[in-house]
Amino acid sequence: xxxCADVVKLVTQYMEAELSPDEARSFEEHVAICPxxxxxxxxxxxxxxxxxxxxxxxxxxxxxxxxxDAFRDWNRPA
Amino acid sequence: MTAYAFLSEGRTxxxxxxxxxxxxxxxxxxxxxxTTGDHLVSWIDDELWVCELSxxxxxxxxxxxxxxxxxxxxxxxxxxxxxxxxxxACVARARSHAVxxxxxxxxxxxxVLSALEPDAFASAATAIAARLPESTAxxxxxxxxxxxxxxxxxxxxxxxxxxxxxGAPSRASITANVAYVTAHIAGTVHPDGYDAGVAAERAxxxxxxxxxxxxxAVR
Numbered sequence: 001x002x003x004c005a006d007v008v009k010l011v012t013q014y015m016e017a018e019l020s021p022d023e024a025r026s027f028e029e030h031v032a033i034c035p036x037x038x039x040x041x042x043x044x045x046x047x048x049x050x051x052x053x054x055x056x057x058x059x060x061x062x063x064x065x066x067x068x069d070a071f072r073d074w075n076r077p078a
Numbered sequence: 079m080t081a082y083a084f085l086s087e088g089r090t091x092x093x094x095x096x097x098x099x100x101x102x103x104x105x106x107x108x109x110x111x112x113t114t115g116d117h118l119v120s121w122i123d124d125e126l127w128v129c130e131l132s133x134x135x136x137x138x139x140x141x142x143x144x145x146x147x148x149x150x151x152x153x154x155x156x157x158x159x160x161x162x163x164x165x166x167a168c169v170a171r172a173r174s175h176a177v178x179x180x181x182x183x184x185x186x187x188x189x190v191l192s193a194l195e196p197d198a199f200a201s202a203a204t205a206i207a208a209r210l211p212e213s214t215a216x217x218x219x220x221x222x223x224x225x226x227x228x229x230x231x232x233x234x235x236x237x238x239x240x241x242x243x244x245g246a247p248s249r250a251s252i253t254a255n256v257a258y259v260t261a262h263i264a265g266t267v268h269p270d271g272y273d274a275g276v277a278a279e280r281a282x283x284x285x286x287x288x289x290x291x292x293x294x295a296v297r
Contacts, residue, residue: 021138025139028093032120032123033257035230035255036247038092042095
């Protein structure tokens with residue numbers, strides 16, 4: 001049985017059907033018996049739905065520049 | 079083929095988020111999956127439906143998938159009351175497993191624990207566990223945790239004010255959790271080992287569910 005931390009790590013791969021059948025089954029068996037992970041999966045799915053609806057034109061120039069700044073610095077060695 | 083589908087509120091698949099169409103209309107795609115009457119306790123959720131699966135089908139452990147599936151009828155006897163009853167039965171079973179483990183060790187605490195109501199049991203468990211060997215203490219504490227989990231609370235939150243009902247887990251999802259933890263407890267104390275204990279407890283839960291819901295053992 002997976003742990004809650006495993007579910008958090010695997011949720012993107014699960015939603016994109018990238019897990020093996022056994023991994024997917026283990027993921028589902030945990031989610032089925034864990035109320036917080038059920039909520040987490042629902043939130044992750046909703047986040048993907050909402051961000052998928054965003055268009056480039058939905059962003060103001062200020063927000064776009066802010067996001068680009070953030071991603072330019074993301075993962076940059078200190 | 080007739081099978082069963084546990085779904086979240088509003089005919090919604092827990093895993094895909096897909097809303098099944100009304101009874102009689104076919105659903106296609108990865109959400110077209112169900113389970114047999116032998117594996118109901120693995121997938122407890124808000125709504126239980128009898129469904130029909132098209133050919134070809136693929137059965138893998140406790141899941142059956144098909145190209146198409148459709149709901150036939152909802153099993154109305156599975157509702158919040160039934161979920162709460164199963165939770166309460168599991169709370170009693172968890173305590174019974176703890177008491178039995180104490181008796182096997184000849185502990186005098188078994189009589190004290192067996193006489194307590196769930197709330198009193200949960201309150202007394204920590205003090206009693208402190209006087210027990212580690213393995214038995216863990217069983218007693220797990221059984222106490224089940225009392226809190228059955229209320230939708232984490233064990234460490236047992237004595238705190240009730241949570242905000244908005245966004246609270248459904249009664250059925252709480253039952254799924256309680257049933258799983260109770261099976262885990264049964265596994266830790268079973269004389270034939272963990273897997274035998276879990277299997278025996280899941281079989282008991284399935285029998286309870288079938289009897290309560292009037293579902294025959296036949297698929």
